[in-house]
Amino acid sequence: xxxxxxxxxxxxxxxxxxxxxxxxxxxxxxxxxxxxxxxxxxxxxxxxxxxxxxxxxxxxxxxxxxxxxxxxxxxxxxxxxxxxxxxxxxxxxxxxxxxxxxxxxxxxxxxxxxxxxxxxxxxxxxxxxxxxxxxxxxxxxxxxxxxxxxxxxxxxxxxxxxxxxxxxxxxxxxxxxxxxxxxxxxxxxxxxxxxxxxxxxxxxxxxxxxxxxxxxxxxxxxxxxxxxxxxxxxxxxxxxxxxxxxxxxxxxxxxxxxxxxxxxxxxxxxxxxxxxxxxxxxxxxxxxxxxxxxxxxxxxxxxxxxxxxxxxxxxxxxxxxxxxxxxxxxxxxxxxxxxxxxxxxxxxxxxxxxxxxxxxxxxxxxxxxxxxxxxxxxxxxxxxxxxxxxxxxxxxxxxxxxxxxxxxxxxxxxxxxxxxxxxxxxxxxxxxxxxxxxxxxxxxxxxxxxxxxxxxxxxxxxxxxxxxxxxxxxxxxxxxxxxxxxxxxxxxxxxxxxxxxxxxxxxxxx
Amino acid sequence: xxxxxxxxxxxxxxxxxxxxxxxxxxxxxxxxxxxxxxxxxxxxxxxxxxxxxxxxxxxxxxxxxxxxxxxxxxxxxxxxxxxxxxxxxxxxxxxxxxxxxxxxxxxxxxxxxxxxxxxxxxxxxxxxxxxxxxxxxxxxxxxxxxxxxxxxxxxxxxxxxxxxxxxxxxxxxxxxxxxxxxxxxxxxxxxxxxxxxxxxxxxxxxxxxxxxxxxxxxxxxxxxxxxxxxxxxxxxxxxxxxxxxxxxxxxxxxxxxxxxxxxxxxxxxxxxxxxxxxxxxxxxxxxxxxxxxxxxxxxxxxxxxxxxxxxxxxxxxxxxxx
Numbered sequence: 001x002x003x004x005x006x007x008x009x010x011x012x013x014x015x016x017x018x019x020x021x022x023x024x025x026x027x028x029x030x031x032x033x034x035x036x037x038x039x040x041x042x043x044x045x046x047x048x049x050x051x052x053x054x055x056x057x058x059x060x061x062x063x064x065x066x067x068x069x070x071x072x073x074x075x076x077x078x079x080x081x082x083x084x085x086x087x088x089x090x091x092x093x094x095x096x097x098x099x100x101x102x103x104x105x106x107x108x109x110x111x112x113x114x115x116x117x118x119x120x121x122x123x124x125x126x127x128x129x130x131x132x133x134x135x136x137x138x139x140x141x142x143x144x145x146x147x148x149x150x151x152x153x154x155x156x157x158x159x160x161x162x163x164x165x166x167x168x169x170x171x172x173x174x175x176x177x178x179x180x181x182x183x184x185x186x187x188x189x190x191x192x193x194x195x196x197x198x199x200x201x202x203x204x205x206x207x208x209x210x211x212x213x214x215x216x217x218x219x220x221x222x223x224x225x226x227x228x229x230x231x232x233x234x235x236x237x238x239x240x241x242x243x244x245x246x247x248x249x250x251x252x253x254x255x256x257x258x259x260x261x262x263x264x265x266x267x268x269x270x271x272x273x274x275x276x277x278x279x280x281x282x283x284x285x286x287x288x289x290x291x292x293x294x295x296x297x298x299x300x301x302x303x304x305x306x307x308x309x310x311x312x313x314x315x316x317x318x319x320x321x322x323x324x325x326x327x328x329x330x331x332x333x334x335x336x337x338x339x340x341x342x343x344x345x346x347x348x349x350x351x352x353x354x355x356x357x358x359x360x361x362x363x364x365x366x367x368x369x370x371x372x373x374x375x376x377x378x379x380x381x382x383x384x385x386x387x388x389x390x391x392x393x394x395x396x397x398x399x400x401x402x403x404x405x406x407x408x409x410x411x412x413x414x415x416x417x418x419x420x421x422x423x424x425x426x427x428x429x430x431x432x433x434x435x436x437x438x439x440x441x442x443x444x445x446x447x448x449x450x451x452x453x454x455x456x457x458x459x460x461x462x463x464x465x466x467x468x469x470x471x472x473x474x475x476x477x478x479x480x481x482x483x484x485x486x487x488x489x490x491x492x493x494x495x496x497x498x499x500x501x502x503x504x505x506x507x508x509x510x
Numbered sequence: 511x512x513x514x515x516x517x518x519x520x521x522x523x524x525x526x527x528x529x530x531x532x533x534x535x536x537x538x539x540x541x542x543x544x545x546x547x548x549x550x551x552x553x554x555x556x557x558x559x560x561x562x563x564x565x566x567x568x569x570x571x572x573x574x575x576x577x578x579x580x581x582x583x584x585x586x587x588x589x590x591x592x593x594x595x596x597x598x599x600x601x602x603x604x605x606x607x608x609x610x611x612x613x614x615x616x617x618x619x620x621x622x623x624x625x626x627x628x629x630x631x632x633x634x635x636x637x638x639x640x641x642x643x644x645x646x647x648x649x650x651x652x653x654x655x656x657x658x659x660x661x662x663x664x665x666x667x668x669x670x671x672x673x674x675x676x677x678x679x680x681x682x683x684x685x686x687x688x689x690x691x692x693x694x695x696x697x698x699x700x701x702x703x704x705x706x707x708x709x710x711x712x713x714x715x716x717x718x719x720x721x722x723x724x725x726x727x728x729x730x731x732x733x734x735x736x737x738x739x740x741x742x743x744x745x746x747x748x749x750x751x752x753x754x755x756x757x758x759x760x761x762x763x764x765x766x767x768x769x770x771x772x773x774x775x776x777x778x779x780x781x782x783x784x785x786x787x788x789x790x791x792x793x794x795x796x797x798x799x800x801x802x803x804x805x806x807x808x809x810x811x812x813x814x815x816x817x818x819x820x821x822x823x824x825x826x827x828x829x830x831x832x
Contacts, residue, residue, distance in 0.1 A: 340594040344603070358607055362658045
């Protein structure tokens with residue numbers, strides 16, 4: 001599917017002439033659409049002159065993106081990179097200062113604590129929009145294996161191509177994901193935006209003061225156009241307003257779209273570590289499901305690794321308050337000791353090193369590469385946490401409104417799919433916009449946006465539901481579901497019916 | 511010395527996963543996880559469990575059979591759960607870390623005899639003396655695979671006499687059954703639960719007393735009390751028994767010996783027409799003189815029977831030690 005559609009350049013080259021003809025013929029040949037979208041169509045044809053002639057405020061933009069996180073930046077870069085959408089007048093609004101990200105340069109022997117895992121399809125899009133070449137490959141760690149196991153029963157799924165019957169397929173790329181620092185990714189995206197022929201207007205260090213509908217002026221009827229007022233007093237009228245503004249999206253609130261879901265009463269604790277020499281083992285991602293939430297170690301280049309430990313807010317507070325050496329012992333224990341021990345260790349304010357040393361000597365646990373190698377040191381100031389929740393907006397679009405990324409759906413991070421599905425939204429949205437423009441539609445009309453929603457809603461809903469059920473399933477400490485889930489895991493792990501190979505190739509392909 | 515053996519043990523336990531990759535059968539038994547350990551195959555475990563259950567039902571004085579039943583039925587789930595109960599408790603953790611053993615060497619019996627009579631140590635030693643047993647009569651655990659779980663089983667076994675001491679239940683079959691029911695509610699070990707079935711083999715009036723008084727007491731107290739494995743008995747020898755019962759949440763059961771004596775008296779009164787001695791001191795143990803005075807033919811026979819049973823027990827215990 002991807003190859004058919006994402007290759008904008010090819011598609012556009014092939015259809016360039018037809019497209020022009022279509023655009024020219026539109027009002028007569030496709031009159032139904034022309035009438036339906038008559039007002040915006042007129043404005044589209046005369047946009048630039050109106051924009052300059054109209055009263056100093058609001059300034060008219062085709063697309064206004066609220067939010068300059070990775071998803072918002074990817075959207076701005078993709079709109080500029082795709083030929084069909086590259087002529088659009090785009091503005092991006094971000095509350096924070098983008099200069100530190102733009103000027104970011106890597107510190108040797110240091111990795112930031114906020115890391116994202118980019119699946120191959122995400123990387124393909126980043127390559128296409130010219131962002132991937134700005135990512136320094138020596139600070140990216142890819143992995144093609146995972147070790148996932150149950151903290152209560154030890155039942156394990158090994159996604160390891162070398163252990164799979166039939167081995168690695170030489171033809172296909174078996175990479176499951178690439179680990180990149182958030183700031184590094186944003187830096188690459190900003191550079192890609194800088195390379196664009198038509199620069200979007202980047203407005204940073206500026207908050208959105210309010211969003212409201214425009215007014216009927218002498219020449220323009222902007223009553224169904226969202227107008228964004230910034231903290232600087234500047235006003236932007238948007239043919240299409242895109243909310244890439246996170247979980248508490250102001251754009252979503254403005255559109256009156258309800259977002260449903262629940263809080264998990266869990267926080268995710270992150271940190272970056274130095275680890276023992278692991279050159280003898282393949283780079284794997286590790287995740288152990290404890291009843292309080294999964295704990296994961298993700299690989300980074302060299303002897304570094306990143307932690308993502310979902311657990312109760314009280315336990316996170318405790319983990320943050322521990323002395324560095326006790327914290328390190330605690331994380332090592334989280335992959336080695338029984339849940340009873342881990343639970344008990346959460347009550348210790350000190351002496352964790354001593355206690356875990358004894359427990360590890362009497363507890364039978366697997367050795368690397370089935371579990372991560374020992375971590376030796378936590379990097380200063382990298383311990384942080386954020387609350388976890390599940391939210392899904394009732395819809396992603398309204399007239400002249402679209403929601404992408406966390407504004408549309410917030411997911412538990414255990415599968416590392418939050419940003420990837422956000423970038424999937426961006427890809428789908430840009431594709432829909434290009435399709436709409438090709439057919440002479442207004443970029444803000446629901447007709448243009450509808451394919452985006454219908455393509456993304458169900459897959460996102462399925463993913464959210466699946467991850468939410470996993471969270472519930474692994475929340476049980478005992479009871480009938482514990483052996484059942486282990487049985488399921490065993491069946492997958494034995495590669496019956498080729499299930500495991502299928503899952504692994506899907507992960508690598510996606 | 512303890513430290514050096516622990517080290518050897520953990521080396522061995524580390525070596526196990528590699529060895530256990532091969533098919534485990536009678537012909538290919540993996541090396542022991544700790545000294546004295548005998549790894550069993552599934553069918554062997556099943557056979558030993560069934561055999562020992564049958565033997566202990568037929569002859570409840572076979573302590574070795576009861577111990578074997580305990581070990582073969584505790585794995586995989588129950589003993590781990592009991593270990594986890596200890597791991598969740600600070601004292602339980604300390605015990606697991608130090609792994610103290612109760613023997614006549616580790617406990618100085620003469621010192622215990624010199625303690626005030628209401629202390630746990632004095633009650634324990636008085637109880638040992640009265641029943642004529644010694645702390646050394648407990649066999650080593652052999653059939654539990656995990657070394658730490660094996661220690662938990664050992665600890666449970668060695669502390670069994672302390673449970674007698676704090677509950678005051680005697681080693682007559684009735685007392686043992688009541689205590690086993692208490693242990694089952696408290697520790698969840700299957701053997702203790704299975705042992706309660708030997709209530710089917712006691713006399714009808716004893717069974718009735720068990721069902722009406724002692725089993726309800728055992729279930730209620732076993733469940734509400736703190737786990738008896740989380741008591742560091744060696745450190746509590748000078749603690750007052752009442753205080754310990756209160757701390758654990760155990761009510762004192764009615765004195766079984768008194769109850770038995772009274773029942774016998776009532777039985778005799780029923781048979782004879784005399785109406786004297788009906789006001790035998792309730793709640794206090796009858797003194798030797800009193801029993802001598804009112805002893806009847808039937809009672810003397812029973813006392814002799816008990817004497818013989820006790821002698822037999824002693825001989826068996828001697829045999830166990832050898």
